[in-house]
Amino acid sequence: MERYGIVGWPVAHSVSPAMQEAGFRALGREAVYELYETAPEALADRFQQLRAAGLRGWNVTVPHKEAAVNLVDDIDLAAAKAGSVNTVVVRHGRLAGYSTDxxxxxxxxxxxxxxxxxxxxxxxxxxxxxxxxxxxxxxxxxxxxxxxxxxxxxxxxxxxxxxxxxxxxxxxxxxxxxxxxxxxxxxxxxxxxxxxxxxxxxxxxxxxxxxxxxxxxxxxxxxxxxxxxxxxxxxxxxxxxxxGRGMLLHQGCRSLELWTGQTAPIAAMREALNKALRQRN
Known part of the structure; x- marks a missing residue:
């Protein structure tokens, strides 16, 4: 079972689990996407915990995107120039940071x-x-x-x-x-x-x-x-x-592609996102 997640403070409101897990199912991947509510002072420890736990990657949301820049081993040029990381990919034990926003x-x-x-x-x-x-x-x-x-x-x-x-x-x-x-x-x-x-x-x-x-x-x-x-x-x-749901959808699709190397199933992820937003409201 592959593990992914999202790190934020707060993060309980996130609809990303529904969207991402729909994407994994559509690709035939056995994967879970979990919430990791993390205070700013615990962010560095959280990154190391997730790496040690074997996660393949995670998203980073408010208020941690800028701090995440200094917690990855490698960083994409655009993320470095923006000073913002919202996607972490674990490759051979190293953390690579990207911005898909x-x-x-x-x-x-x-x-x-x-x-x-x-x-x-x-x-x-x-x-x-x-x-x-x-x-x-x-x-x-x-x-x-x-x-x-x-x-x-x-x-x-x-x-x-x-x-x-x-x-x-x-x-x-x-x-x-x-x-x-x-x-x-x-x-x-x-x-x-x-x-x-x-x-x-x-x-x-x-x-x-x-x-x-x-x-x-x-x-x-x-x-x-x-x-x-x-x-x-x-x-x-x-x-x-x-x-903003279109932005949320497409940044999430790009994150999934970075994690899996596969083309994101946009229709399945859009349907799940819209359903999750309707249920939340």
Whole structure:
């Protein structure tokens, strides 16, 4: 029996076990995918425990993706440049770190909006860990321009420095969220808005951005999976919207491919993911 899992804090809410185990079944593999709730101070020990226990690989989720960079033996170039690891593969006793988040987002946006990554002009709302891996992946894979909007300008500037280190010469702008005129002007020049904040996870959250600033027909990708008030408002304003389940699906499919060397059974994993999300809600 092959063993895989996900390491996070908290992690009990994860729907990844249902999705990944459906993928393993479709491939005819006998495998389990388990939850490993791990406090930050216990992360290094957890990695060693999982290696010793014979796991073939695991996912890493909030808040551990950045810390995981220093806990693997080998690291993929894109993960190193992003400073983020969400997938660990065990090979001959060594831990190899990858980031599949950017791939997941890019694939999801192509699927939802017929928007290829190469040549796209992207605006990221929020510049935390979720945005980091996605923006660096976009920069490395042909995005034409990136705009970073954040409540705290210094955080946007820090991410901009990371992006430019990975892709020197790429046009990158930072705009404070309070400068609504500049944000609106930037949105008119972009192909997609990527909502990366946690606003929308709770029913009483404020909207991350005033819908009136959004151009009609703009593609709006919200990393939160499930319909949020912001998605609803953007849709009513005439925008094309998609929630984060596509990103979750495709980053998970890529993780499975890294672990097994086989093509992910996307349809089976999508069905299981959607079922798990319906049951959770």
């Amino acid at each position: 950017g791939y997941g987002l890019a694939t999801a946006m192509t699927e939802a909006f017929a928007l290829p990554l190469a040549g796209s002009r992207q605006l990221y709302l929020g510049t935390g860990g979720a945005a980091r891996a996605a923006a660096v992946y976009a920069a490395l894979n042909g995005a034409a321009a990136i705009v970073l909007v954040n409540r705290t300008l210094a955080r946007a500037e820090a991410l901009a420095a990371t992006i430019l280190a990975a892709a020197p010469g790429l046009p990158v702008r930072c705009i404070p969220l309070a400068d609504t005129d500049d944000v609106a002007a930037a949105l008119r020049q972009c192909d997609v808005l990527i909502q990366c904040t946690s606003l929308g996870l709770r029913p009483d959250d404020e909207l991350p951005l005033a819908p009136s600033l959004l151009p009609q027909e703009l593609a709006v990708y919200d990393m939160i999976y499930g319909r949020t008030p912001f998605q609803q408002a953007a849709s009513e304003h005439g925008c094309r919207i998609a929630d």
